[in-house]
Amino acid sequence: MAKIQLFVNNKTRVIDVEPTMPLLWVLRDVIGLTATKYGCGIGQCGACTVMIDGQTIRSCSYLAIDAYQKNIITLEGISDDDFHPVQQAWIDEQVPQCGYCQNGQIMNAIALLEDNSNPTDQEIKEHMAGVICRCGTYPRILKAIKRAANQ
Amino acid sequence: MITRRSFIKSSSIVGGGLIVGLGVFNACKDKDRLTGGILNSLNSKKGISIGDFVCLQKDGTVFINLCKHEMGQGVSSGLTAILAEELDANWKKVRIVYADPIAGISNSTGGSTSTLDQWDELRKAGAFIRNLLLAAAAQHWGVDKMDCQAENSFIYLKNSRKKIEYGELVDKITLSETLEEPQFKKKDAYKLIGKSFPNKIIPDIITGRHPYGIDVRLPDMKYAAIERCPVFKGTLVRYDATEALAISGVEKVVEIKGKVLDGNTHIRSGLAVIANSTWAAFQGKRALIIEWNYGEKEKIKHEDFVASAFHKLAHEDGREALNVGETPKMQKTDSTFSQTYEFPYQHHACMEPLNATAIYTNNSCEIWTGTQSATYVMAKIEEHMGIPKENIKINCYPSGGGFGLRYWASYALEAVLVSKASGGDLIKMCYTREDDIKCDYLNSYEFNKHTVLIRNDKPISWSLKAAIDNWGAVLGWLYYDISHKYVEEVRINGFTQASAWRSVMANAEGFSTECFIDELAEKLNQDPLDFRLKLLEKDIMVDFNHTYTCNIKRLRNVLKLVSEKGNWGKKMKENSGQGIAVYPYMHGNGYGACIAEVSVSDKKIVIDKITIAIECGLIINPDFVKKQMEGGVIWALSAMFYGGTEYKNGEVLRSNFHDNKVLRIHEIPEIEVHLCESDENRPWGVGEIAPPVTYPAVCNAIYAATKKRIRKLPLEKSMLQ
């Protein structure tokens, strides 16, 4: 066990973790932030995406100890009161179905728009190809990202 | 049927709140559940509950206890809207509760039937409460009820400025013997139904607050994972858990005995690891050393399985499923035309892996899970563990995709077994993605042989013979106007467990039927659309020995609509083509039609566009319907490109999303959805309409582009041959 300090959604957390434990399970089982989802555990589906120092990472494949003293933002922490513009676009386009993949979709969409405020369809597709949606909400994800970009 | 008597008979006063049991809500037969449910605890002094089903609070909030499983298809908002419409409630004040299931209520969710099942019940509930409120307001003002009017959570006194909010009437409601049968609103008075109102669960989803079963956290909860025998019906011989127990966080390893309870519920032999985190449980599982006896399923080879299907199709008499019209006597100039189609295994791969949280104490248990059929779960726990139903409590959660997999009881039952074996720990048992793929209940492998007898260039007899794996039964929905029809089925023994997979047998049969009809049209030198329309000319109802009869007019209308919207017959570029298909989905009595545009170069198939139409009767929410159609198309395309599975020695070789691929965002075509106008005055099924028409439209389009017929999915199996 290692005692480490993490900054999650602007809060400092001191926790005991197994050095081999991925950040995903620290967030979900140890800290209790469950918006970040387990989908595959091997970096294939994107459901577990969080941001570390402004970059998206797959938390299922990222050791918690490597996040030591880094700034972690989860879906719970992307906006305070109002919806983030990407979340608002998600409402406007009524994107989710079951919603399970949507953490990954939203976190990756935010990262895309932070890098590229006006992405083409092709750029959106390339960037979002790592996040699986079994319900097939892709057509709306495309629309919602464009809507968010325009605002 | 709801009668006035049943309203009254089951009404009672409980705990200071007024409980009204509606006859339609069988819940009321079970007084313990009626008084113990979450709505009653919400209610006690704060409002009125209608049979543990609807609760109107004094602050005007209306809670509805969702009796169907929300798994992404939108039932929570769709069903709630039906109630809110008749209740004339302010949509913003209506809240959904995912409560414990009401024993006896139809809470199994499948076959695209939720909306049509609950349409009458919800309207009755809404209208009934509206009536109570109108009566209460009338009494309060000392006027006739006819002078009062309900709107947007207020009762208004006509021709005056008086109004009173629903919540304020809660204390004033009384039940009397003179209650009237509620009158339903007329279609043109609808304010919600038919409009694209937003889905209520989306704000929770996008902020991470939507409560999936996998997110359950309870005090003193432990985590569990099961290493199951990779081969169906295999058994545990011996094991060594020393290394697993040495992993930090792992607390116990307990044995789970395998048992096949029925065709749909199989507990696999296995070892459960109980730990202080999911991660530790997963690690513990990997460290187990186990010797299995794989049993008979290990021996099944795919080539033999396929050969046995073809043998049985050729030589074995099947079980008759449909036989209409006279068998024509073969004449010299008659000819037959026959083709066989193959629809493979498919994995569910719901984004939320299967999971359930459970605690067993003293011949009772409590479960927290997302299930498409809580009543079935209870029945199986009672049967297998001897826990009486009244000692089983299930807390229902929405789930991250069900698609038929969450219809069955295995995972919930496993969680209770693990808790019991551990000596009563409260455990959250979660499948790894690998478990979820390897121990999936696959879509039944199905072979469909269609044969027609042709006389004077017309089909006069049509038969379908299906060879089906371990689950399901042939549907035999042969809707074209051919005077003699015959459907039969033979069974084949596959290597693993099979079960419901979105659209069930309509996947294989929609694919085979509509590809076959396309081939037949070509053989008879007819345009695929004209040929179909000619065989759907009459406005008749066709009976397939099914709950619903097939309405040919609705089927024809949706086909016509798609042919117009999809520009049937337009000029296509070289190496590209259009394909068309139409199919009735009788479980939900909804009808679909599709036009696919594809281009093919070097055996690489690109789907350029899908135009799809649906006739699902009265539409509750057009946007929800469109979304289900978009999702259904993508579901089918995933199956066409990446479906099937591979197995060896009884074990599924796929394990995760790298080898069980599903469509990703860069692979989707343009999808256009059209909603067909309908004369129906009630809603019909939606969720499973798209896949059965998507496969054949795409295959027929591939044929138009390449002159290659696809009779076997996934596509690569056909295209590379």
Ligand code: FES
């Ligand atoms: S759970 Fe991390 S990428 Fe799938």
Ligand code: FES
């Ligand atoms: S919304 Fe269900 S998996 Fe994406």
